[in-house]
Amino acid sequence: MNVVILGGIGFIGQHLIGSLQTNANVNITVFDRADPKSVDFAQDITYVQGNFTSGYDFRSLLHGADTIVHLISTSVPGTEKRVQDEITSNVIPSSELFESAVAEHVKNILFLSSGGTVYGDNGAVNSSEHDIPAPINTYGLQKIMIEQALHMITHGTETNYQIVRMSNPYGPGQNPFGPLGLITKLVYQALSGNEIHVFGDGSVVRDFIFIDDAVHAVLDILDHGNKNDIYNVGTGKGVSVAQVIEAIDAAIPETLHLVRERSRAVDVPYSVLNIEKLNAISTLDSYISLHEGIDRTYHYFKDGQQ
Incomplete structure (x- = not known):
């Protein structure tokens, strides 16, 4: 092919x-x-x-x-x-x-x-x-x-x-300096000791x-x-930005330095996908958990700095 x-x-x-x-x-x-x-x-x-x-x-x-x-x-x-x-x-x-x-x-x-x-x-x-x-x-x-x-x-x-x-999507190989990839960016910023800018109160939910x-x-x-x-x-499960921050804080030894910013008009409050159609054809047994995904992303950047 x-x-x-x-x-x-x-x-x-x-x-x-x-x-x-x-x-x-x-x-x-x-x-x-x-x-x-x-x-x-x-x-x-x-x-x-x-x-x-x-x-x-x-x-x-x-x-x-x-x-x-x-x-x-x-x-x-x-x-x-x-x-x-x-x-x-x-x-x-x-x-x-x-x-x-x-x-x-x-x-x-x-x-x-x-x-x-x-x-x-x-x-x-x-x-x-x-x-x-x-x-x-x-x-x-x-x-x-x-x-x-x-x-x-x-x-x-x-x-x-x-x-x-x-x-x-998030994980190793994603540009931590780009506009996309909230989890990737937060993990990299936490590891680097940089300020983490969060839009809104953290209640926005994403898949x-x-x-x-x-x-x-x-x-x-x-x-x-x-x-x-x-x-x-997607995974079909919603996670709030606040929950992502809590998960990163629990998964890595570095201290998170949060800076709150105003919410953005382009961000809908809740965006999670129904994946029933995908599940009907999927050969995947289970999805990588948020904790494991954060851990893999963290060690990808950590190993790259050594």
Whole structure:
């Protein structure tokens, strides 16, 4: 199988590639804007450096591909752009990518959407794939627009799709200085003795999933999931920011230096996913616990400093 991974140098991409490399029958091409020298990829991986923009020659990139994994987004929650900018930077290039995939007779497209933003504020209810999306930020809006474009462009063609609405992945390999990854950032900041800035009173609830489990879920969807369908990926359990801080404080010897900040309008109070559909196809026996995930993340950074 020939797989093209767009955004393969990112956090999820690198872990996904690491898992796919264990299969000798999978040929991997990575597309990313980053310098390939910054990542220690195996020599048998093809790397294409380029910018994800309208007008790019996606047909050449996808020629001979069986599966596409689309992980690229030019924005993340907290760094959202204007609606027009999101459409220009993400929706239009994605649409051109999907049109090229159809033209090149690609069998399947897996698109990484956002379980944490597309549903908006559902109250204290676990969001299901059947719920009507109602994003309250432009990041979630562009994800929904791309989902709809993928459905429309592939409809009636031989190209199938799978949409993954992922919650909040964290763990080793995630950038602790980036805007994403609350647990990863808090663990790193605590280990480094830095101030930990927390938005609001800590009551915001999220669905956190360790990166190994997140990638396992993506592979299960690729291998066993329905075509032309949507899957939530998370643990199905909510944890408040305050509980995360308590767990980190209990798990590591360093002292936490907390600084409270005003809550943000883009943060919905409760965002947890219903994962019944994923569980029906999952080969995972159990999820890595919050305590174990924090411990693994802590030792990843701790060992790196030694």
